[in-house]
Amino acid sequence: MGFPDQIVRTIELTHPPAKVWAALTTAEGLASWFGNTAEIDLRPGGDVRMTWTEGAAAHMRVERVEEPTVFGYTWPIHGLPDDDPRRTYVEFTLEPHGDGTRLTVVESGFAQLPDDAHKVAFEGNVDGWKSELGELVEYLDAA
Numbered sequence: 001m002g003f004p005d006q007i008v009r010t011i012e013l014t015h016p017p018a019k020v021w022a023a024l025t026t027a028e029g030l031a032s033w034f035g036n037t038a039e040i041d042l043r044p045g046g047d048v049r050m051t052w053t054e055g056a057a058a059h060m061r062v063e064r065v066e067e068p069t070v071f072g073y074t075w076p077i078h079g080l081p082d083d084d085p086r087r088t089y090v091e092f093t094l095e096p097h098g099d100g101t102r103l104t105v106v107e108s109g110f111a112q113l114p115d116d117a118h119k120v121a122f123e124g125n126v127d128g129w130k131s132e133l134g135e136l137v138e139y140l141d142a143a
Contacts (some may be wrong), residue, residue: 033139079120
C-alpha cells in the first residue's frame with residue numbers, strides 16, 4: 001500500500017514577504033514562533049539548531065536559500081531515533097499576494113518509512129504544521 005509522501009499547507013498572510021522571510025530565516029524569528037531558542041547559519045549546508053522548553057531539540061541542515069522566496073532544510077523524522085540518518089525536506093515558498101504574502105510549506109520524504117513509522121511521523125507532522133503555522137500567524141500579527 002502506498003502512503004502520502006508529503007504534507008502541503010498554504011496560508012495567506014497580511015504581512016509583506018520581507019517580514020515573513022525574517023520570521024522563517026532568523027534565530028530571533030524562529031525562536032519566537034517555532035522553538036524556544038534557535039541558531040541558524042543561513043546558507044546551503046549551514047546548521048539550524050532549535051530547542052524547546054520541554055527539553056526537545058532538533059538539528060536541521062539548510063539546503064536551499066533563495067532570498068526572499070525559497071527557504072528549505074532537512075528535518076529529523078518524528079518518532080525515529082536521533083541518530084537515524086533519514087530526514088524529511090521542508091521547503092517554504094513565499095509569493096507576494098496583494099499587500100501580503102502567500103506562504104506554501106511542503107514537507108516531503110515520508111514515503112521512505114515503513115508502515116508504523118510512517119503513521120507516527122506523518123500524522124504527527126500534519127498536526128504539527130497546523131499548530132506551528134498558527135503560531136507563525138500569531139507571531140507576525142503581534143510583531
